[in-house]
Amino acid sequence: MATQKLLCNLSLIFLLFFHFHYGTCELQLNYYSQTCPNAEEIVKEQVISLYHKHGNTAVSWLRTLFHDCMVQSCDASLLLESINGIQSEKISTRNMGMRNFKYINTIKDALESSCPMTVSCADILALSARDGAVMLGGPRVEMKTGRKDSKVSHLAEIDASLPNHNDSMMYVLARFQSVGIDVEGTVALLGAHSVGRVHCLNIVDRLYPTVDPTMDPNYAKYLMGRCPHPNPDPTVVEYARSDRESPMILDNMYYKNLMKNKGLLTVDQELLSNPITSPYVEKMAADNAYFHEQFSKALLILSENNPITGDDGEVRTDCRFVNRD
Numbered sequence: 001m002a003t004q005k006l007l008c009n010l011s012l013i014f015l016l017f018f019h020f021h022y023g024t025c026e027l028q029l030n031y032y033s034q035t036c037p038n039a040e041e042i043v044k045e046q047v048i049s050l051y052h053k054h055g056n057t058a059v060s061w062l063r064t065l066f067h068d069c070m071v072q073s074c075d076a077s078l079l080l081e082s083i084n085g086i087q088s089e090k091i092s093t094r095n096m097g098m099r100n101f102k103y104i105n106t107i108k109d110a111l112e113s114s115c116p117m118t119v120s121c122a123d124i125l126a127l128s129a130r131d132g133a134v135m136l137g138g139p140r141v142e143m144k145t146g147r148k149d150s151k152v153s154h155l156a157e158i159d160a161s162l163p164n165h166n167d168s169m170m171y172v173l174a175r176f177q178s179v180g181i182d183v184e185g186t187v188a189l190l191g192a193h194s195v196g197r198v199h200c201l202n203i204v205d206r207l208y209p210t211v212d213p214t215m216d217p218n219y220a221k222y223l224m225g226r227c228p229h230p231n232p233d234p235t236v237v238e239y240a241r242s243d244r245e246s247p248m249i250l251d252n253m254y255y256k257n258l259m260k261n262k263g264l265l266t267v268d269q270e271l272l273s274n275p276i277t278s279p280y281v282e283k284m285a286a287d288n289a290y291f292h293e294q295f296s297k298a299l300l301i302l303s304e305n306n307p308i309t310g311d312d313g314e315v316r317t318d319c320r321f322v323n324r325d
């Protein structure tokens with residue numbers, strides 16, 4: 001860490017001397033090159049091994065990064081449990097259905113045994129999302145590291161930060177814009193819904209008492225088969241897939257489905273009905289490489305939202321708890 005700091009300070013002096021933009025002694029490529037040279041390799045190995053045991057872990061890492069970074073900062077605040085005055089972000093209704101948190105501890109344990117107290121949980125979230133995307137056939141994103149972990153939960157800020165499944169597209173675009181992601185990037189990031197599942201609770205409003213008239217009738221039939229109750233029991237795991245053809249592949253099938261009015265959430269289908277976003281839906285439906293390119297750019301911006309760096313925050317030893325002094 002001392003070497004890291006020295007390098008950091010030297011580069012700041014250099015930047016100041018040459019009147020470069022100051023203040024980027026923050027995230028860096030290979031931040032752990034001196035302190036834990038295998039850090040990124042260890043995360044990758046763990047992500048791959050977890051994927052082979054539970055494929056849906058890779059899906060989770062994408063959603064987890066979004067729900068952590070969109071609320072204040074990419075600072076792993078989402079991982080904190082309710083204890084010692086902390087109220088966990090996990091109890092928010094916006095975080096309903098999130099899964100596989102326990103496997104983040106598996107990744108953290110592997111890092112702790114090679115490099116104790118060195119690699120932050122916030123960096124684990126970023127790198128695991130990056131490597132998870134690759135396991136799902138998505139693009140590989142070159143990510144910087146050096147994020148620190150927060151000592152507080154941001155539970156109170158969640159509702160105002162994370163868009164809801166039935167929010168208007170204008171609101172959604174404004175939220176993403178506030179973290180530096182433009183319209184094209186927002187359309188691309190929602191392509192993450194090409195993988196994974198949605199619980200019936202988040203779908204029934206489009207099915208009962210009457211089916212949303214914008215929905216393809218055959219798709220509605222499938223959804224009503226998956227979600228037969230207008231008031232689903234939240235304790236029962238009832239869900240549907242957005243992309244039935246390739247639910248474990250991060251591809252442009254999501255956009256092709258939107259074009260056929262087979263969007264799962266209101267927010268998904270709105271991407272096509274809104275004239276500001278629809279041209280990008282059409283482009284992404286037609287070109288998977290373009291989707292991947294835009295997805296990479298936007299995921300990178302998301303992963304760098306307002307990180308805690310330098311001497312602020314801490315590197316938690318257990319991602320679920322703030323360190324004891």
Ligand code: HEM
Nearest residue numbers: 059062063066097163164165172189192196197198199202
């Ligand atoms: C307007 C923005 C968004 C809204 C309103 C939204 C909402 C939702 C909802 C309601 C679910 C279903 C949860 C459940 O019932 O289990 C979901 C699932 C998911 N979301 Fe989003 N989401 C948004 C953007 C994103 C972004 C930007 C990403 C990642 C880059 C993402 C990744 C995922 C993934 C991977 C799943 C499936 C999770 C699983 O199967 O465990 N979402 N989202």
